Amino acid sequence: MSCFLALVRALVLSSLLTGTRASADTEKKYSVWMANSIISRGQGVLTGEGDSSALLQAGFTQKGFRRLLEQYSGDSSAGLIEGYVNKSVDSTISTVSVTTKLTNYPLDRLSNGNNLIDLFLETGDATYRQSFESLRESINLQPRNVESGLWYYTYKNWSYLDGMYSLAPFYSYYTGLFDQDNTTAIADIVLQLDLLWEHCYDNATGLLFHGYDESKTAVWANPETGASPHVWGRALGWYFMALVDTLELLPVERQSEEWTGLLDKFRTLACAVVQSADEASGAWWQLLDQPGREGNYIESSASAMFVYALLKGERLGFFESATLGTDSPNNDVEISTNASGDNEMEIVATSTSHAQVADKAYDYILHNFVVHNGNGTLSYNGTVGVCSLNSTASYEYYVQRPINYDSVLGSVAFILASLEHEIKDRE
Template identity: 60%
Template structure:
């Protein structure tokens, strides 16, 4: 699938005006970084490494000015770890300038009355989506380059905590809705919490991956209480996801709070993200109780995803189907809106998530042998 992504020239920022493509570059970089780490000696590793560099290079110019960075959503931060890694490898100052600008843009980012970061330009709106880009970068930058900055780690935890608190689903499932409006004035905002009305699978996937990836980066010894809280939250969410898996397919709905409702469907990007998160949580020991239940759910979902959404294109490449294009809170955020958004064939947001899920699945299978 990684080579198929390369064949389609995906995950490379072609234009600084394409604000949606910056997240596609970021998740491609994360997937390819993990792939090379897991399979450093396969024949394609050098090709994948060169493409990874090409993806990182493509974002350097657009993100190297902290003020200009604010013209992008928080998705801009998804390339931060790749920029740091390439600077460590090459000592090329252009990479350093870019990740310093990204870090500076966090300080410049607009915030609501509770000091929560706006996801983009919409006043006082915070999305789960942004945490996959923010949290692992914030943790990586701080622990590696600014380890005595306790304020930064406190801010990181605060952002995750605000979303956890405001976005708790009203139906008691333990899931989180898409986002919240701190001013409670949006057409979709709950009058008490500001929360949006629905649990969108991919936004929850971003947040779940943010938790497990940040747990891997944040040093447990130097941040024991923060690390313990992140693990507790991840465990709670993992349990809720295990319960929310569709009994028939084993995977997850586009809207997790409306299972089986007419128009709803099993969605491939969020499902892959949950498989990745659960299996990674087991591998790293974050889910150290009830492990068989988590691996059973995740491997069953992975089999469904592979059988249902992976497409043999007949030309040596694989396609990936079933990924919803874009769902934004800059909408009615209604049920009809979420299930009415188009499906994007070969969306790299889905296929790169599938690469990540596949790496965790293959690691699990190897351990079981």
């Protein structure tokens, strides 16, 4: 247990620049600034009065703030932010500690697990362990389809990209610390990501559709794959972040089949994400398979998620040929037309820099979605509300969902993107 934890923390610390630990008093950092603004609004704490994504909002806030503390442990706001992480975690304990009730919540509930583990390791408080053990056991109780794919929620046989950011990093972290010999668990983590890839991969764009119905009976299900009909930006953002975070945490050798298989998916998806960026803004559409269509728009949470995953992947060397021990160049995606006239994805060598694409998008986000309130706080705009496959899953459904102001699903994604951008700027 201690060896794996030490390795994870050493990797995190060694990959962050020493210069980023200076006090934020010397330079205004958007990551810290937005975190303090979220705290001022009392967001990311479970109160029982939030919407259906409240448990996810708490877990996402905890993960973003924890990442900030790793990067800026010496910041003057670190004590405040650390206390707020503890407050958020404590607010979820009564909800996540009853294992038998947890499958009534989406897989998003598992986003709270990582910080429950961290607080247990820091304090030894058995209450935290009971809570994350309850979350872990709930994975075993979650209904599955005939391929052993986890249902995202209570909708029979429906699996979503969304749940992977909460599931896979927690499952990986727990297994590495407390269940290292459980090869079945490691295989299950990879399986969940693989099944979504197999069912939802879009040959025309290289992106992934929102989810799939294994039974193929949903009104929106593709009759062959079961996939839903559109590529929703934030669902893809959750999956993309899940890949990069799981590659960092999965307790296997870097040359193992499990790890290299996930790396291949991450690199392939990164190429397609780069290719799908809007040429004018550099950011990403609400529906990525319908760029420029009337009603579609550039969406702020997915755009920040893609920036985070691209910059983190580059920082960790996941786009370098040496990562796989080959002599192949960095790859990108090109859409070509085959002899039958169908679009297909082709991996080709290009000079495109993932960081350049991410930087352009980050600049757009900073100037179009970040709002300076004039009272020392920041707000965040342009984040779509919850989009569910318990719907028609039509184009009109996605583009007519409400836009939420100051949603932490967007503002925390911005914190993560900013942290990676701030590291890069100090290189």
